[in-house]
Amino acid sequence: MGRIYFDIAPFGGYPAGPGVYYECGVCEDFVPSIPRNAAACACRNIVVDADAGRVSVKDHARFRAFRTA
Numbered sequence: 001m002g003r004i005y006f007d008i009a010p011f012g013g014y015p016a017g018p019g020v021y022y023e024c025g026v027c028e029d030f031v032p033s034i035p036r037n038a039a040a041c042a043c044r045n046i047v048v049d050a051d052a053g054r055v056s057v058k059d060h061a062r063f064r065a066f067r068t069a
């Protein structure tokens with residue numbers, strides 16, 4: 001699976017959509033940007049609450065977003 005990484009603006013929000021994933025640099029897990037309900041990486045650095053439309057990231061330096069190619 002190819003990964004094309006997004007440039008993340010500090011206060012610009014996060015990209016989201018089908019085929020878009022968030023990658024955690026702490027546990028190296030990744031989660032879908034639009035999960036069915038909610039999703040989190042193994043260490044919970046990244047938590048996505050789809051119902052609330054909210055993405056919580058504890059350590060932004062260890063956060064990346066990519067889409068599959």
Ligand SMILES: [Zn+2]
Nearest residue numbers: 024027041043
């Ligand atoms: Zn993690």
